[in-house]
Amino acid sequence: MKARGILLVISGFAGTGKGTLVSALLEKYDNYALSVSATTRSPRPGEVDGVHYFFKSQEEFRAMIQADELIEYAQYVDNFYGTPRAYVEQKLSEGKDVILEIEMQGALKIKERFPDTLLLFVVPPDADTLQSRLAGRGTETADVIKKRLRRAVEETAYISQYDYLVVNDKIDVCVEEMHAIIQSEHFRVDRNLDFVETLRKDMEKFR
């Protein structure tokens, strides 16, 4: 019943620990694959092509868009970022649940185009916890924190378009909840219509 993997998007406000949760999922369970993005920006020291990103020239990237080889893409400043279809398709057909860590707007576009995508949103227990987590990082100025919190307020309006909501209070608990949610999705009837059809044909002999 579990042949094909699930395409899943994990989103959340900056500061909810989304990255840590995704790393924990990948480390703890062997059924996940992280989608590798394509980008036109230059590799930073230590970044490996095909591992951290697929590095492309502007021409190559535009050719990928033309050939519909990206399931979503966006432009930030002068660079393009996108999700190559081939890698995602390969991992899904291997039975891997493929994680996309993308922005809310991209997530909703993907869901529109591929309705069986699982959208999972991670929230902090409450607003104060989010603020103190962002401040606790010690890496951002007060202005940047303020900007991130304002963005989080705006994103709150779109949570209702997600499928599942998890509260990241304790990391270990949250990772297990996420894993249970994703694995349970494999049992949805509409993800198993082939199995239902096989069973139906198999049962016909009793008619």
Added chain:
Amino acid sequence: MKARGILLVISGFAGTGKGTLVSALLEKYDNYALSVSATTRSPRPGEVDGVHYFFKSQEEFRAMIQADELIEYAQYVDNFYGTPRAYVEQKLSEGKDVILEIEMQGALKIKERFPDTLLLFVVPPDADTLQSRLAGRGTETADVIKKRLRRAVEETAYISQYDYLVVNDKIDVCVEEMHAIIQSEHFRVDRNLDFVETLRKDMEKFR
């Protein structure tokens, strides 16, 4: 996030071990309550009112129908059977996930009336396993077994209207899968809109 329980219907062909699975869920986990049906049939020896059934007179049962006190009911031969709303509501508000063991037609009616009902269908690994399980009971004649298998063939057409499908191959594995599915449902965004609204208001201070 988990205040209110989920109303869930567990259905399956005769002979798939549905009853055993429900008993195991009730015994193994403390978050479930089994709905107690109302009936106009007479109690059998050992049956306790309020435990096995709520025993009602024909007049009492008709009065319950009139007062919309049953979320579904059906008549078999001369007797009525129904699901009292009050008991289900009480258990749901206590946070219990309430299990209804009802027929497919009743299940689809309940889903129509209460769209957040979770419909779970239990199937055997394949047709031959179903047949040998039914024969293995040793309690039914060949004719009765044939009738049950024919009914199962017909029910197969409705599986696609259920939410989740589990294969009862090994009881213990299947019980854990069912539990994970039901518990994961508590994290669906549309079951947590109150929480989302509270968070949204809480976040407004950052605007």
